[in-house]
Amino acid sequence: MDKSSPRLALAAPLFIAFLAVSTLTRLGLVLFNADAGLFEPLRLAPALALGFGYDLAVALWWCLPLVLLGWFWPALRARRALGVVALLLSAALLAGLIFVSVSEFVFWNEFASRFNFIAVDYLVYTREVVGNIRESYALGPMFAGIAAATLVLAALLARPLRRTAAREAPGFGRRSLLALAYVGGAVAVTAGVSTGWKDSLGQPQLVQVAGNGVWEFFHALRYNQIDYQRFYATLPQAKVEAILHKRFGHAARYRLTPAPDMPIRREVLPGGARRDLNVVMVSIESLGAEFIESLGGAKGLTPRLEQLAREGLFFTQMYATGTRTVRGLEALTLSVPPTPGHAVPMRPNNSGLFTLGGVLEAQGWESLYIYGGYSYFDNMASFFGGNGYTVIDRRAIDKQDIHHENIWGVADEDLFDLALREIDARAADGKRVFAHVMTTSNHRPFTYPEGRIDIPSGSGRDGAVKYTDYAIGRFVDKARERPWFGKTIFVFVADHTSIARGRSDLPMERFHIPMVVWAPGLVEPARVDALASQIDVAPTLLGLLDLRYVSEFFGRDVLHDSDVPASLFMANYQTVGYVGAGEQVELRPKRATKVIALAGQQEGEEAREHDALEEGIAFYQAAAERFSARRAESQQAAR
Known part of the structure; x- marks a missing residue:
């Protein structure tokens, strides 16, 4: 084996753990959703396959701190210390991963969705959101469970990390090229993954299950403002x-007074005395x-x-x-x-x-x-x-x-x-x-x-x-x-x-x-x-109230506008x-x-x-x- 491989391999145990936890989260959300139809093999298998693609892209970035650690750490010094630092860093990243997984279940319970622009908005209102979670859920057992799961996974990662850290590594120049190649690969994979892939699944809850919470969060962070003219069907x-x-225009109670920016502006003519x-x-x-x-x-x-x-x-x-x-x-x-x-x-x-x-x-x-x-x-x-x-x-x-x-x-x-x-x-x-x-x-x-x-x-x-x-x-x-x-x-x-x-x-x-x-x-x-x-x-x-006014409302008066078709x-x-x-x-x-x-x-x-x-x-x-x-x-x- 090339002696340069162990440094990149510092990220391998966490990478595998990330994919495992993400897949279990996806399966857990299917169970949590309580829709038996989602378990049909021909429906679930494509969702798991597409989900793996999103997980892969996010895992590359989630493991980047370990790649950077291997790049920065001197090649010939304190290999035992490298193993300890790599384990502590992996444990912190595992804790974050499990916390995100648990948070997804909390978010799904409220919105039946992976993270979206609501999650982005709620970062602004941390007092209400954190307070709501604290008052609604038993946080002590929840965090104890997160800690326990982190310790178990960290224990499983300890031996391969220690063995990898103990091996030789190339010089700084070679390490830099390898780290740069890793980042380039992560960028390429991310660019090649489309959020729209999962939409082909059709069933809304299956679409949500196929996603990855971290991927969806950053997608929402970037695209939470939508230009209708650019992205949606339009007419002349x-x-x-x-x-x-x-x-x-044909309603008896309306007299249209349209403007270029408001084609439905109209005067509303009441049928009785003002109240x-x-x-x-x-x-x-x-x-x-x-x-x-x-x-x-x-x-x-x-x-x-x-x-x-x-x-x-x-x-x-x-x-x-x-x-x-x-x-x-x-x-x-x-x-x-x-x-x-x-x-x-x-x-x-x-x-x-x-x-x-x-x-x-x-x-x-x-x-x-x-x-x-x-x-x-x-x-x-x-x-x-x-x-x-x-x-x-x-x-x-x-x-x-x-x-x-x-x-x-x-x-x-x-x-x-x-x-x-x-x-x-x-x-x-x-x-x-x-x-x-x-x-x-x-x-x-x-x-x-x-x-x-x-x-x-x-x-x-x-x-x-x-x-x-x-x-x-x-x-x-x-x-x-x-x-x-x-x-x-x-x-x-x-x-x-x-x-x-x-x-x-x-x-x-x-x-x-x-x-x-x-x-x-x-x-x-x-x-x-x-x-x-x-x-x-x-x-x-x-x-x-039988008020006379000029309206710019898109709705209709349900009690009086029988000549305006109902719409939802x-x-x-x-x-x-x-x-x-x-x-x-x-x-x-x-x-x-x-x-x-x-x-x-x-x-x-x-x-x-x-x-x-x-x-x-x-x-x-x-x-x-x-x-x-x-x-x-x-x-x-x-x-």
Whole structure:
């Protein structure tokens, strides 16, 4: 054997360990996902093969510190010490590898995905993320397990590392050439591996399983901003305008006043006298239809919300636009489709936008955003503060008035008490109020004050859902006692569901959420079974107030715009979707498109599929261009 080989061989034991741990992680995620279909050999084998390619590329970089150690260490000195240093360095890299593996299971439990741009975003909010993990998981046993696994693997690596370090090595020049060749090989392998390979597997969870967490993280770090025009299917601008004009231009309540950057701008003509009512909109953390008995969900978890649904307008076919709170806030506030990449509240130049609060502010309401956590999270303070809202968060609550808090925020009952206090103060001054209230209790670690409900705090999501329902009931009971109650509309709508995992990128049923509009004496009870999207909430709410305004919303008034076709918009990371005319359209990077017939529709009707595809592209292209135009304007102003 060439005497130069042992120094490169210092990385070999760790390299093998990396591939073994990565493969076991992949198999573990398949088990954790609990989908028997993933175990079919003809499906699992390609995922394992592709995954090995990603693992190989990452392993080359993960082992680079040992290659550099062998390059730097003098050829003829302290070989025993080299073995000790190599073992300590390998142990540290093993610990990091096992920590990443465990973190992937934690992340998968929340998002049913390998690391993505959410993981990148969460690096900014280490307080909340680390706090959530500390409060949600038994970290002592978890870290003890990581340490034990590291020690076992390090013990297995000790002998080959010691034997390799004891052998002779070439001079510095030869070592430098070998190290340079190793780095060149790592660069070549990395350049030859494509993140898009795994997309050929089709099934979304299989695609995720095939990935490598470290690879996916750095890919997200590089590509978490997506240029729609560059990567997604587009149409000629004239075609986009024609499609959107056709959709909105024939509605009886609209008078189009289009602009180059906003083809759907229109004047909304109310059908009745203006109603100067307070509005309280509660967006509820992670409350999917799976928890609402009357929507086919679990029994007995939301009795107060079910009661409000019977007493108000119950929207039974409401669908969220995304899988994160920031997407829900985007849809409810801006009424825009969920364009790829970051939600608008997380982007630069996101102030001065056309918002629900801005419309009401311009017509005499004071708009409030009231949050139970710290509003710097997900850029809430900047976004709402820059768009006409007064932002109020947990810092406005005295410590003695907090019954319970965790890393995400105060208990929902304390949040609602804060909302009542803020509305009381403004009502006393004769002001009309629009208050957007965002809850947090139905979020891991699912803790809340003891003794409120019959499920112990911290025992799981069912308890958190039932507690939030209790807090909502307590809130409306207290609101009934206020002098402003008789001239207030309450809206209760989820921000997203609890999980978006399914057999397709955008499983429609996983975006189904409840919405209730409740105002005794002001809004007649009814069941609204029309298909509706979160982006329809703002125009529907303004329609209840019979306001005349110029709209830039992409949504429709579900109660009054029967002559505007219903549409849904959904997004999951880089895939965005549109539902219309009985078809579900999916748009992906590299201009990939897919049209799926919904239940009850016959497949193969090309004309209908073509129309649905063009409508979906038109909506997303117009929304993306709207914000890219703002970016260009901002850059021009900066010059």
